[in-house]
Protein backbone atom coordinates (compact mmCIF):
# COMPACT_ATOMS: atom_id res chain seq x y z
CA UNK A 16 0.00 0.00 0.00
CA UNK A 17 1.26 3.47 -0.82
CA UNK A 18 -0.31 5.08 2.20
CA UNK A 19 1.00 3.42 5.33
CA UNK A 20 -0.88 5.42 7.94
CA UNK A 21 -1.72 2.94 10.67
CA UNK A 22 -5.36 3.00 11.83
CA UNK A 23 -5.51 -0.20 13.85
CA UNK A 24 -2.62 -1.47 15.89
CA UNK A 25 -2.76 -4.56 18.09
CA UNK A 26 0.14 -5.87 20.13
CA UNK A 27 -0.15 -9.13 22.03
CA UNK A 28 -3.89 -8.62 22.34
CA UNK A 29 -5.41 -11.33 24.53
CA UNK A 30 -8.84 -12.24 25.88
CA UNK A 31 -9.39 -14.94 28.46
CA UNK A 32 -12.66 -16.38 29.69
CA UNK A 33 -11.60 -18.08 32.91
CA UNK A 34 -8.86 -20.54 31.92
CA UNK A 35 -9.82 -20.46 28.28
CA UNK A 36 -7.81 -18.16 26.00
CA UNK A 37 -10.18 -17.08 23.21
CA UNK A 38 -7.77 -14.58 21.62
CA UNK A 39 -4.15 -15.42 22.25
CA UNK A 40 -1.62 -12.57 21.97
CA UNK A 41 -2.47 -11.38 18.47
CA UNK A 42 -0.29 -8.71 16.86
CA UNK A 43 -1.11 -6.90 13.62
CA UNK A 44 -1.50 -3.50 11.97
CA UNK A 45 -4.12 -2.24 9.55
CA UNK A 46 -3.50 0.71 7.24
CA UNK A 47 -5.76 3.56 6.17
CA UNK A 48 -8.00 2.64 3.24
CA UNK A 49 -7.01 -0.99 3.44
CA UNK A 50 -9.46 -3.87 3.07
CA UNK A 51 -8.29 -6.22 5.81
CA UNK A 52 -9.78 -9.71 5.87
CA UNK A 53 -9.98 -11.30 9.33
CA UNK A 54 -10.44 -15.01 8.78
CA UNK A 55 -10.59 -18.10 10.94
CA UNK A 56 -12.66 -21.22 11.43
CA UNK A 57 -15.68 -21.18 13.75
CA UNK A 58 -14.53 -20.46 17.29
CA UNK A 59 -11.08 -19.20 16.24
CA UNK A 60 -11.59 -15.97 18.20
CA UNK A 61 -12.50 -13.45 15.51
CA UNK A 62 -15.63 -12.04 17.10
CA UNK A 63 -13.91 -11.86 20.48
CA UNK A 64 -11.09 -9.80 18.96
CA UNK A 65 -13.49 -7.62 17.02
CA UNK A 66 -15.52 -6.85 20.14
CA UNK A 67 -12.37 -5.51 21.77
CA UNK A 68 -11.51 -3.41 18.72
CA UNK A 69 -14.96 -1.79 18.59
CA UNK A 70 -14.71 -0.88 22.25
CA UNK A 71 -17.38 -3.12 23.77
CA UNK A 72 -15.14 -5.66 25.49
CA UNK A 73 -11.99 -5.12 27.57
CA UNK A 74 -8.89 -7.16 26.75
CA UNK A 75 -7.28 -9.37 29.40
CA UNK A 76 -3.83 -8.38 28.17
CA UNK A 77 -1.83 -6.69 25.44
CA UNK A 78 -2.39 -3.34 23.74
CA UNK A 79 -4.51 -2.01 20.92
CA UNK A 80 -5.32 1.33 19.37
CA UNK A 81 -8.16 1.94 16.96
CA UNK A 82 -8.24 5.23 15.03
CA UNK A 83 -5.56 6.38 17.47
CA UNK A 84 -7.63 5.59 20.58
CA UNK A 85 -6.88 3.11 23.32
CA UNK A 86 -9.15 0.06 23.71
CA UNK A 87 -8.87 0.19 27.52
CA UNK A 88 -9.49 3.86 28.21
CA UNK A 89 -10.89 5.61 25.12
CA UNK A 90 -13.73 3.38 23.96
CA UNK A 91 -16.19 6.26 23.56
CA UNK A 92 -13.82 7.95 21.10
CA UNK A 93 -13.41 4.65 19.26
CA UNK A 94 -17.18 4.30 18.88
CA UNK A 95 -17.46 7.79 17.38
CA UNK A 96 -14.84 6.99 14.75
CA UNK A 97 -16.04 3.61 13.53
CA UNK A 98 -18.95 1.99 11.79
CA UNK A 99 -20.15 -1.54 12.52
CA UNK A 100 -22.29 -4.00 10.70
CA UNK A 101 -22.96 -7.65 11.38
CA UNK A 102 -25.16 -10.27 9.89
CA UNK A 103 -27.12 -10.43 13.12
CA UNK A 104 -27.42 -6.76 14.09
CA UNK A 105 -28.48 -4.58 11.24
CA UNK A 106 -31.60 -2.61 10.48
CA UNK A 107 -35.04 -2.09 12.00
CA UNK A 108 -37.25 -4.35 9.97
CA UNK A 109 -40.44 -2.50 10.86
CA UNK A 110 -39.12 0.86 9.66
CA UNK A 111 -38.91 1.86 6.01
CA UNK A 112 -35.60 2.38 4.21
CA UNK A 113 -35.92 6.13 4.60
CA UNK A 114 -36.85 5.87 8.29
CA UNK A 115 -33.88 3.61 9.00
CA UNK A 116 -31.50 6.12 7.41
CA UNK A 117 -33.07 8.96 9.41
CA UNK A 118 -32.98 6.96 12.62
CA UNK A 119 -29.32 5.92 12.40
CA UNK A 120 -28.31 9.35 11.11
CA UNK A 121 -29.81 10.76 14.31
CA UNK A 122 -27.97 8.24 16.47
CA UNK A 123 -24.72 9.21 14.76
CA UNK A 124 -25.43 12.83 15.64
CA UNK A 125 -25.94 14.14 12.11
CA UNK A 126 -28.18 17.19 11.70
CA UNK A 127 -31.45 17.07 9.75
CA UNK A 128 -30.08 18.80 6.69
CA UNK A 129 -27.10 16.44 6.44
CA UNK A 130 -29.37 13.43 6.94
CA UNK A 131 -31.66 14.64 4.16
CA UNK A 132 -28.74 15.16 1.77
CA UNK A 133 -27.15 11.84 2.62
CA UNK A 134 -30.49 10.05 2.25
CA UNK A 135 -30.89 11.35 -1.31
CA UNK A 136 -27.35 10.36 -2.29
CA UNK A 137 -27.63 6.95 -0.68
CA UNK A 138 -30.99 6.11 -2.29
CA UNK A 139 -29.64 7.16 -5.66
CA UNK A 140 -26.34 5.27 -5.32
CA UNK A 141 -28.11 2.08 -4.30
CA UNK A 142 -30.88 2.52 -6.86
CA UNK A 143 -33.44 2.32 -4.04
CA UNK A 144 -35.40 5.51 -4.83
CA UNK A 145 -38.60 3.70 -5.74
CA UNK A 146 -38.40 1.54 -2.59
CA UNK A 147 -37.52 4.31 -0.12
CA UNK A 148 -40.86 4.08 1.67
CA UNK A 149 -41.07 0.30 1.79
CA UNK A 150 -40.51 -1.61 5.00
CA UNK A 151 -37.06 -3.12 5.30
CA UNK A 152 -38.65 -6.48 6.15
CA UNK A 153 -40.04 -6.62 2.61
CA UNK A 154 -36.61 -6.32 0.98
CA UNK A 155 -34.43 -9.20 -0.22
CA UNK A 156 -31.51 -10.03 2.10
CA UNK A 157 -28.90 -8.73 -0.37
CA UNK A 158 -30.63 -5.33 -0.46
CA UNK A 159 -30.79 -5.17 3.30
CA UNK A 160 -27.07 -5.90 3.50
CA UNK A 161 -26.22 -3.14 1.04
CA UNK A 162 -28.43 -0.70 2.91
CA UNK A 163 -26.97 -1.78 6.24
CA UNK A 164 -23.42 -1.21 5.00
CA UNK A 165 -24.30 2.21 3.58
CA UNK A 166 -25.84 3.20 6.89
CA UNK A 167 -22.79 1.91 8.81
CA UNK A 168 -20.65 4.47 6.93
CA UNK A 169 -23.22 7.28 6.92
CA UNK A 170 -21.21 9.34 9.43
CA UNK A 171 -17.93 8.98 7.47
CA UNK A 172 -16.18 6.76 10.00
CA UNK A 173 -12.44 6.15 9.68
CA UNK A 174 -12.93 2.40 9.96
CA UNK A 175 -15.86 0.13 9.35
CA UNK A 176 -16.03 -3.30 11.00
CA UNK A 177 -18.00 -5.91 9.10
CA UNK A 178 -18.76 -9.21 10.84
CA UNK A 179 -19.78 -11.71 8.18
CA UNK A 180 -21.70 -9.02 6.32
CA UNK A 181 -22.75 -11.13 3.34
CA UNK A 182 -23.88 -14.31 5.08
CA UNK A 183 -26.51 -16.25 3.21
CA UNK A 184 -26.44 -14.52 -0.16
CA UNK A 185 -25.30 -15.73 -3.56
CA UNK A 186 -21.91 -14.88 -5.15
CA UNK A 187 -23.39 -12.33 -7.60
CA UNK A 188 -25.06 -10.36 -4.80
CA UNK A 189 -21.87 -10.63 -2.73
CA UNK A 190 -19.91 -9.19 -5.63
CA UNK A 191 -22.28 -6.19 -5.76
CA UNK A 192 -21.82 -5.70 -2.04
CA UNK A 193 -18.05 -5.71 -2.56
CA UNK A 194 -18.39 -2.91 -5.14
CA UNK A 195 -19.65 -0.75 -2.25
CA UNK A 196 -16.71 -1.86 -0.11
CA UNK A 197 -14.21 -0.89 -2.83
CA UNK A 198 -15.89 2.47 -3.26
CA UNK A 199 -15.61 3.20 0.47
CA UNK A 200 -12.01 2.00 0.55
CA UNK A 201 -11.16 4.29 -2.39
CA UNK A 202 -12.51 7.18 -0.34
CA UNK A 203 -10.06 6.26 2.44
CA UNK A 204 -12.38 4.28 4.71
CA UNK A 205 -10.59 1.30 6.24
CA UNK A 206 -12.50 -1.97 6.03
CA UNK A 207 -12.02 -4.69 8.65
CA UNK A 208 -14.05 -7.69 7.55
CA UNK A 209 -14.66 -11.23 8.73
CA UNK A 210 -16.01 -13.76 6.30
CA UNK A 211 -16.35 -17.47 5.71
CA UNK A 212 -16.46 -17.00 1.94
CA UNK A 213 -13.11 -17.55 0.32
CA UNK A 214 -14.04 -15.68 -2.86
CA UNK A 215 -14.28 -12.63 -0.57
CA UNK A 216 -10.87 -13.36 0.95
CA UNK A 217 -9.45 -12.99 -2.56
CA UNK A 218 -10.92 -9.45 -2.75
CA UNK A 219 -9.05 -8.23 0.36
CA UNK A 220 -5.78 -6.29 0.24
CA UNK A 221 -4.42 -8.41 3.08
CA UNK A 222 -5.80 -11.33 4.99
CA UNK A 223 -5.05 -12.69 8.45
CA UNK A 224 -6.00 -16.23 9.34
CA UNK A 225 -6.64 -17.21 12.95
CA UNK A 226 -6.37 -20.73 14.29
CA UNK A 227 -7.29 -21.49 17.91
CA UNK A 228 -6.92 -17.90 19.06
CA UNK A 229 -3.65 -17.13 17.24
CA UNK A 230 -2.89 -15.43 13.94
CA UNK A 231 -1.15 -18.16 11.94
CA UNK A 232 -0.77 -16.27 8.65
CA UNK A 233 -1.03 -12.67 7.51
CA UNK A 234 -0.24 -11.34 4.04
CA UNK A 235 -1.74 -10.44 0.68
CA UNK A 236 -3.84 -13.21 -0.88
CA UNK A 237 -1.21 -13.50 -3.60
CA UNK A 238 1.67 -13.98 -1.15
CA UNK A 239 -0.33 -16.40 1.00
CA UNK A 240 -1.04 -18.57 -2.02
CA UNK A 241 2.68 -18.58 -2.84
CA UNK A 242 3.66 -19.31 0.74
CA UNK A 243 1.28 -22.27 1.00
CA UNK A 244 1.79 -23.49 -2.58
CA UNK A 245 -1.93 -23.15 -3.12
CA UNK A 246 -4.03 -22.14 -6.12
CA UNK A 247 -6.74 -20.45 -4.10
CA UNK A 248 -7.41 -18.85 -0.72
CA UNK A 249 -9.78 -21.72 -0.09
CA UNK A 250 -6.82 -24.10 -0.19
CA UNK A 251 -4.70 -21.82 2.03
CA UNK A 252 -7.53 -21.60 4.54
CA UNK A 253 -8.09 -25.33 4.66
CA UNK A 254 -4.40 -26.11 5.11
CA UNK A 255 -4.41 -23.87 8.19
CA UNK A 256 -7.86 -24.72 9.51
CA UNK A 257 -6.98 -28.41 9.45
CA UNK A 258 -4.59 -27.73 12.34
CA UNK A 259 -7.38 -26.36 14.53
CA UNK A 260 -8.21 -28.27 17.70
CA UNK A 261 -11.17 -26.06 18.56
CA UNK A 262 -14.40 -26.29 16.71
CA UNK A 263 -17.84 -24.97 17.53
Ligand SMILES: Nc1ncnc2c1ncn2[C@@H]1O[C@H](COP(=O)(O)OP(=O)(O)OP(=O)(O)O)[C@@H](O)[C@H]1O
Pocket residue numbers: 032035037055056057058059060061062063064261263
Ligand atom coordinates in the same frame (compact mmCIF):
# COMPACT_ATOMS: atom_id res chain seq x y z
N1 LIG B 1 -18.38 -14.62 26.79
C1 LIG B 1 -17.74 -15.78 26.60
N2 LIG B 1 -17.52 -16.65 27.62
C2 LIG B 1 -16.88 -17.80 27.44
N3 LIG B 1 -16.37 -18.22 26.25
C3 LIG B 1 -16.56 -17.41 25.20
C4 LIG B 1 -17.24 -16.15 25.31
N4 LIG B 1 -17.27 -15.56 24.07
C5 LIG B 1 -16.63 -16.41 23.24
N5 LIG B 1 -16.20 -17.52 23.91
C6 LIG B 1 -15.46 -18.65 23.33
O1 LIG B 1 -14.30 -18.15 22.70
C7 LIG B 1 -14.04 -18.88 21.50
C8 LIG B 1 -13.92 -17.91 20.34
O2 LIG B 1 -15.21 -17.41 20.02
P1 LIG B 1 -15.46 -16.33 18.89
O3 LIG B 1 -16.91 -16.04 18.86
O4 LIG B 1 -14.53 -15.18 19.08
O5 LIG B 1 -15.02 -17.12 17.60
P2 LIG B 1 -15.18 -16.73 16.08
O6 LIG B 1 -13.85 -16.93 15.46
O7 LIG B 1 -15.79 -15.40 15.94
O8 LIG B 1 -16.17 -17.83 15.57
P3 LIG B 1 -17.44 -17.72 14.58
O9 LIG B 1 -16.88 -17.74 13.21
O10 LIG B 1 -18.20 -18.97 14.91
O11 LIG B 1 -18.18 -16.46 14.91
C9 LIG B 1 -15.16 -19.89 21.36
O12 LIG B 1 -14.70 -21.14 21.81
C10 LIG B 1 -16.27 -19.35 22.24
O13 LIG B 1 -17.04 -20.38 22.76
